[in-house]
Amino acid sequence: MSALHEDLEASGWTVDGVRELLGPVAADALDREQAVPALLATAPDTPAGRERAAALLRLFQLGRPVPRAALDRALPRLGSRGLVALGLATAAGEDASDEVRSAVELAPYAAVDAEGALDWWLASDPTEVARAGAGHSGALPAEHVLGVGGASRTLAQITVRSPREAVLDVGTGCGIQALHATRHAGRVVGTDIDARALAFARFNAALNTPDAVVELRRGSMLEPVAGERFDLVVSNPPFVITPRGSGLTEFTYRDGGAAGDDLVRDLVRSVGDLLAPGGVAQLLGNWEHRRGEAWDERVRSWVAGLGLDAWVVQREVQDPAEYAELWLRDGGQTPERSGDAYARAYEAWLADLASRDVEGVGFGFVTLRRPCAGAGAGAGADPGAGPGLAPWVRVEEVTGTVHQPLGGAIADVLAAVDAVRGLSDAELLARAWVVAGDVTEERFHTPGEGSPSVILLRSGGGFSRAVRADTALAAFVGASDGELTGAQIVAALAALLEAPADALAAELAPQVRGLVVDGLLLPPGV
Incomplete structure (x- = not known):
């Protein structure tokens, strides 16, 4: 694994390196899952000095075959044979001209957290762009292991990064939140129901944070850690509100099997049992806006009586049609590609939401904290007009521009709540x-x-x-x-x-x- 890491570090294949290689137009197109400009920019006549990054990008992000010889130059320590041995690729033969194809997506990832800037490479199942490049079409398989998407980035950016003794990542997926936690925690545990996701998380930890110990446990949601206590819990849970019993594919990475938004509600109401005094839980979620019921009062009822500080921020609301279209597209279904199956799935989604009088679905995040001893608990809901008050509760909509990362700002608010x-x-x-x-x-x-x-x-x-x-x-x-x-x-x-x-x-x-x-x-x- 060290050979792969050293090769990647020297290859120039980073987030910034890809943008420099492709140029802004092709890089933006690739962000929109449009591969043609990137294919043109990484053609065999790639300018000298950028061939290594071009070969790796074509193989892992665009799903195109690359000759063994090109990969041997891109990864001089590991070589194409090492890639195959690690299970990251398959090869047609042993000759230098024989083609190598990716078996996974391996993509550069960059971020800045409390410990500074980082450049990692994260493995997951191939994206739609890579699948199309490899000749695969149609919807994603149900067991698909997602890489780092917008939701993962959001959670990483809102997470408080003060030093913590024990951190839990619920639904770790490819392990990105657990990896971030290793930079400010003494102990990190990740859970997931999917054995393949845990395998990817284990690989990513070994590749990027080899000196840190990430304990990975298989099981549903909080079950693998029942009875334990953590100083920070993070979760990008399977929060998508998918029709149940309709025959639609339920993806492990996004569909938790509960009806409506019950999974998010149940996680909000149960995760506090794992929090040590002063411990914080941060999770993403969807919640239904139901006819005749104010969304904020509905979500506020989820945190009532928990004895926790609670802060819910709604960032976006989609109507039922927008919501169905988003997640059909996310699963690889489009009208052009799926035909009548798309229409049937669309109808099932709308019918399911209508059955509960859902007029919209909110997207946002929840921060919970168990107050430290002596912080006060009694009747009240504000951050303190006097001693002996109940936990602080805020449920709000913030749809304007925010300045990421928000983790520091959230930590400052929690500290200010304690101060007053x-x-x-x-x-x-x-x-x-x-x-x-x-x-x-x-x-x-x-x-x-x-x-x-x-x-x-x-x-x-x-x-x-x-x-x-x-x-x-x-x-x-x-x-x-x-x-x-x-x-x-x-x-x-x-x-x-x-x-x-x-x-x-x-x-x-x-x-x-x-x-x-x-x-x-x-x-x-x-």
Whole structure:
């Protein structure tokens, strides 16, 4: 395995290297699963110095045969025979001109996390582009092991990356989340129901993080780790809402076998049992928007009574037709390719969603945390207007631009919740606060009016929060220099506005609390 890793490192076949090799047009086309520009850019007359990357890209990402001789030059330590021995490829013969074909997808992957930048190569089953290049057509097989897609990248980017003793990756698939966890955890466990997925995860760990121990266990969801405790749990679960009992293919990587969104609900309600005090769980999910029922209240009911801090963020909503089209295409079915089977599957999807009065499906992520001892637990739902409060719960929709990676921003919010959880309004205002460096103020005026009709306080990073403020709150934030306490600022504003100080403090304290949680106001020195 070390020979393969050293060859790949020296080959120039990285995410940046592929983009340099292909150029922006062909690279963007390949991202859209269009292979023709990339095939032209990696033709046999590839410019000198890029032949190694071109041969590997054609073999593993485009699914095209490559002569043994070209692969021997691309992988001088391992060679084409080593590829075959590892099960990554098959060969037609032993001659230098004989063709070698990929048996898997092996693709470069790049990311930046708390430990810095990384370049890895991840094996999985071939993508549709590679399958088409190898002459395969039609829908993906049910046991397909997915590589790193958009959902995997999202989860990797939202995960908090502070040091953790024990991390669990539920539904590890090809192992990408577990590999990330090895960079900030003492112990990593990955579970999956699919033995082939675990084999890919084991290979990817050996190739990219050979010095880390990743313990892989076979079983459904949380069953392999029942009774254990973890400081961080991550999961890109099989959350797709697929019609049951309709004869449609159910893919192991995305279909958990539950009806509707029950799998995500059940995971949300059960994963807290695995969290150590202070432990965090982060998972992706879909949830149904049902006629006559507010989606946020429905999802809020999932976290009710768990004793956990809970933060649900909805990033997108699709109508039933869009949702069916997305996952039919994801499974390799199109009207042109599948004909009447596509139409029947489409109808089954719409009928299933209609049977539960589903008007849309939300996409987003859930963060749960078990409060540390002494953090408070009682009646209430806000991040703390006094001691003995219930866990913090927020269910919201954030559809605008966010600044990835969000893991740091999420960790900051959780820390801010702890900072204000037990503070009364008076204690909150007794402290000094300072405006975060990325906060700007926007004022909108109606022509001819001297006073602004709208004031927005906008955060430049993380979730790009835009908070509507009145004159008093905007003035409070503007005066928060880290030296004056909130109470001093309120007293000055009360005199300026000729308003009772107690009433102004009662009005501003909850808003200040919200700005602290959202990171627009910080303790001095942060």
